[in-house]
Amino acid sequence: MSKIKLATDAIVFGYQHSQLFVALVKRKYPPFKGQWALPGGFVLENENLETAVKRELREETGIHINYLEQLYTFGETGRDPRRRVVSVAYFGLVRPKDFKIKAATDAAEVAWFDVKKLPPLAFDHKKIMKTALGRLRAKLTYQPIGLNLLDKKFPFGDLERLYSTILDKKIDRRNFRKKFLKFGILDELDEYASAIDKGRPGKLFSFDKRKYNALRKEGILFEIR
């Protein structure tokens, strides 16, 4: 039979307080024992790829994923020192409330790392991270996937700060708001953000996925820069 092994890896992003995080697990066994790595593992024979990623994530991190898409397949010979392993990488997003990491079964430790302060990573996972970050940044500009990183109800300022930190640039608050709201995919609620923060409490918004899909069907395209 084929001696090529098939695996999946997951790059899971989380966002909170103007910081972008990624979930990593500390490896229990060689190779790279004790190093941080992306959660992932081998695909079972009768298992779909997406099912495999979700299973690994559940087993290793207990994370409840909110958005998941295939990223890229990394298949260079030699990327695993043991033998030929081809890995289909997925990238996922979680909401702030799902940040808490549950008991891990397979991996020794799980933790969220600020993407700006990553430890050395096992295998070619640094390369995978870079690809994932590129995809996240690019996609943010032409699909409203950033909303998967916020609570279901959020003040508008949160969304603006999310774009600003992930795209790593200043954004004019007023123009950003006008442009985003003009798409009509956010519902303005009759609730206000609790005034724990300083400043005037803002109205809460929620993503109207139905309206977004309808607009997309019509060919109207989302774009934020």
Place this chain on the structure above:
Amino acid sequence: MSKIKLATDAIVFGYQHSQLFVALVKRKYPPFKGQWALPGGFVLENENLETAVKRELREETGIHINYLEQLYTFGETGRDPRRRVVSVAYFGLVRPKDFKIKAATDAAEVAWFDVKKLPPLAFDHKKIMKTALGRLRAKLTYQPIGLNLLDKKFPFGDLERLYSTILDKKIDRRNFRKKFLKFGILDELDEYASAIDKGRPGKLFSFDKRKYNALRKEGILFEIR
């Protein structure tokens, strides 16, 4: 060992006379014997994925590929009736002069099909085709990859017709020209298209890849709609 087999498939596009073509091979053996399918096959144990696609393409079609990128990995259980096969699909572009198909070794027949008149395809290749077409159309708008489908020297009208046929919409010739040339990635040559066609012969242009990469590095982004 793993009973999952790893394969690659190639979706190769060609363009000529306002028509978009794709290369297909007729299957020699079951399953789907006698049906048209995408060129492809199993990855060898010590072979990189891109090497595998290129080898298969050479063996099955003799096509000289000009541009190649990974498209998506199709891994649903049951997509191959025999056993579990996960396929990493690539999509490629060839120039008109490379259209001629050479002797095939592995496959019975190779042919170019107009994407608008495709025969029934084996496996889940119809789905792969759809994904590839989507990617080509999307990418055309934010990267000048369409130039890989034209001769190295081409009259501007060819480029406009290429966009018009692949994106399947009318384009204002004058605005398109202005916008495309403004990027400064095309060199205007001192040659003219041979006046075999009717109408005024146009100047020939060529793609200045160096200039394009320089601009991309600066963060200036290409966009055509």
Place this chain on the structure above:
DNA sequence: TACCTTTGCGTAATAAAAACGCAAATCATG
């Protein structure tokens, strides 16, 4: 009450896109 911060709504200046006009170069045709 004064001050700081953030929200929410607006307007003016600037840049980009879309719509359209028209002459020049070539070929086919009578």
Place this chain on the structure above:
DNA sequence: CATGATTTGCGTTTTTATTACGCAAAGGTA
């Protein structure tokens, strides 16, 4: 060899989108 058909090449005007700001309102804090 003049006429029409076709395609190129270079404009202008109108419309739309983006960018750059101004400023009052609503909350907390001192």
